Amino acid sequence: MRVFPLEPSAEELEVQTRAVADFVLSQLRGLAAQPSFDTEDAEAVQAAFDEPPPEQPTPLPALLARLAPAIAKSYNTAGPGYLAYIPGGGVYAAALADFVACAVNRYVGVAQAAPALAQIEETATSWLGRLMGLPAGARGILTSGGSLSTLAAVVTARHARLGEDFQDGVLYFSEETHYCVPKAARLAGFPRRGLRALPTDSRLRLEPAALDAAIREDRAHGRRPFLVVANVGTTNTGAIDPLPQILAVARAHGLWVHADAAYGGFFRLAPGGEDLLRGIEACDSITLDPHKGLFLPYGLGALLVRDGDALASVHREGASYVQDVTRSGALGFADVSPELSRDFRGLRLWLPLMLHGLPAFREQLQEKLALARWAHAELASDGHFELLDEPQLSVVAFRLRAPAEAADRLGPELLERVNARRRVFLSSTRIHGRYALRICVLSFRTHEERVRDAVLALRQEARALLG
Numbered sequence: 001m002r003v004f005p006l007e008p009s010a011e012e013l014e015v016q017t018r019a020v021a022d023f024v025l026s027q028l029r030g031l032a033a034q035p036s037f038d039t040e041d042a043e044a045v046q047a048a049f050d051e052p053p054p055e056q057p058t059p060l061p062a063l064l065a066r067l068a069p070a071i072a073k074s075y076n077t078a079g080p081g082y083l084a085y086i087p088g089g090g091v092y093a094a095a096l097a098d099f100v101a102c103a104v105n106r107y108v109g110v111a112q113a114a115p116a117l118a119q120i121e122e123t124a125t126s127w128l129g130r131l132m133g134l135p136a137g138a139r140g141i142l143t144s145g146g147s148l149s150t151l152a153a154v155v156t157a158r159h160a161r162l163g164e165d166f167q168d169g170v171l172y173f174s175e176e177t178h179y180c181v182p183k184a185a186r187l188a189g190f191p192r193r194g195l196r197a198l199p200t201d202s203r204l205r206l207e208p209a210a211l212d213a214a215i216r217e218d219r220a221h222g223r224r225p226f227l228v229v230a231n232v233g234t235t236n237t238g239a240i241d242p243l244p245q246i247l248a249v250a251r252a253h254g255l256w257v258h259a260d261a262a263y264g265g266f267f268r269l270a271p272g273g274e275d276l277l278r279g280i281e282a283c284d285s286i287t288l289d290p291h292k293g294l295f296l297p298y299g300l301g302a303l304l305v306r307d308g309d310a311l312a313s314v315h316r317e318g319a320s321y322v323q324d325v326t327r328s329g330a331l332g333f334a335d336v337s338p339e340l341s342r343d344f345r346g347l348r349l350w351l352p353l354m355l356h357g358l359p360a361f362r363e364q365l366q367e368k369l370a371l372a373r374w375a376h377a378e379l380a381s382d383g384h385f386e387l388l389d390e391p392q393l394s395v396v397a398f399r400l401r402a403p404a405e406a407a408d409r410l411g412p413e414l415l416e417r418v419n420a421r422r423r424v425f426l427s428s429t430r431i432h433g434r435y436a437l438r439i440c441v442l443s444f445r446t447h448e449e450r451v452r453d454a455v456l457a458l459r460q461e462a463r464a465l466l467g
């Protein structure tokens with residue numbers, strides 16, 4: 001009998017599956033005890049993977065054995081000590097969902113090819129719209145992350161507000177806005193002269209009056225303002241732009257309002273969240289990152305659009321070779337998003353939500369807000385630190401309390417010393433040109449003990465640096 005190695009026997013499949021399951025479980029078991037980062041001598045491990053294509057097969061155990069050090073030599077983004085950038089952790093149920101989705105490999109790009117699976121994704125995406133308070137006519141798409149959602153948002157708003165000739169279009173955002181916004185604008189075909197990064201107030205929020213003035217100025221010069229991107233949780237400090245006022249200015253001038261809620265949006269689920277994020281429900285579109293605030297593994301973003309038809313209007317195309325699967329006229333994901341063939345990513349949203357239920361997520365989000373407030377209070381009570389704002393969400397930004405030159409010079413050293421303990425991993429930024437450190441509490445694996453470790457390390461190392 002001929003043997004086709006790409007189709008292992010049932011017994012081999014079982015052995016392989018168990019080997020991978022054992023490997024993954026051993027990775028997870030050690031997670032809390034692993035260092036918060038370990039990239040020392042990573043180059044040697046990296047170099048071993050720079051290799052020619054394999055002409056010979058390699059047994060799976062040997063391949064898994066090679067992966068172990070590659071995983072270890074990294075920032076431990078899945079662990080409880082990861083407080084840098086924007087964490088999430090990676091809820092395990094999503095890995096199970098991906099495993100199922102890849103193994104059964106059904107096609108969800110067109111609804112007719114797997115109607116019930118497409119419905120699972122449609123339903124899970126519509127839950128996101130409901131959680132953000134969007135009305136029934138809203139529609140969403142799942143993307144690989146916030147950057148791609150933002151690109152689809154800018155293109156959708158461009159099409160809805162400017163049509164095909166858009167070089168004189170102008171879009172507005174704050175200086176604190178994530179760089180994926182200007183990047184999306186450039187990818188969407190806007191020259192830099194059409195991008196306005198506006199100054200912020202003392203809490204690093206977009207100022208509606210400055211927005212209004214900028215729009216008027218552009219109008220007076222014959223340009224076409226069409227879009228404002230409001231922050232619902234900036235990466236630097238978690239600042240939330242004043243949505244109701246921004247909406248009022250934008251409405252008065254006929255602009256599309258997009259909320260970058262990649263980091264902050266899911267806090268609407270926490271107690272008091274609707275007040276905190278007041279106005280998000282009235283935006284024209286929203287970027288959300290389930291791989292941040294829903295704690296899923298990297299690779300899942302979402303774009304929600306209030307007028308669902310706007311998505312189809314810009315994305316829909318047709319061709320004769322898909323006539324068999326498009327006859328019904330029902331919109332598939334390919335009709336409302338840039339992609340055609342892609343993974344069945346809806347399952348990695350649906351399965352964790354169904355398996356754990358929303359309260360499990362709400363509880364986590366509430367805990368993260370409380371931990372950030374606690375860390376803020378602790379650092380604020382220590383004379384060695386200058387806190388840059390009350391946490392608006394779950395980010396605490398601060399610097400050493402010292403003359404500007406010394407604080408900026410010693411800040412990186414403080415970061416290095418704290419991270420060198422390998423219990424937590426923090427990152428830094430610049431705010432108004434000055435160095436700042438930040439703690440972002442968002443992983444579902446981060447609890448009080450680890451935030452205490454971060455605060456303790458900061459206090460001890462700051463004392464050592466400042467005396």
Ligand SMILES: Cc1ncc(COP(=O)(O)O)c(C=O)c1O
Pocket residue numbers: 086144145146147148178180233234235260261262263264289301
């Ligand atoms: C506020 C905000 N917007 C957008 C993004 C971009 O999202 P992604 O990294 O998923 O492309 C990020 C990423 O950290 C973010 O924090």
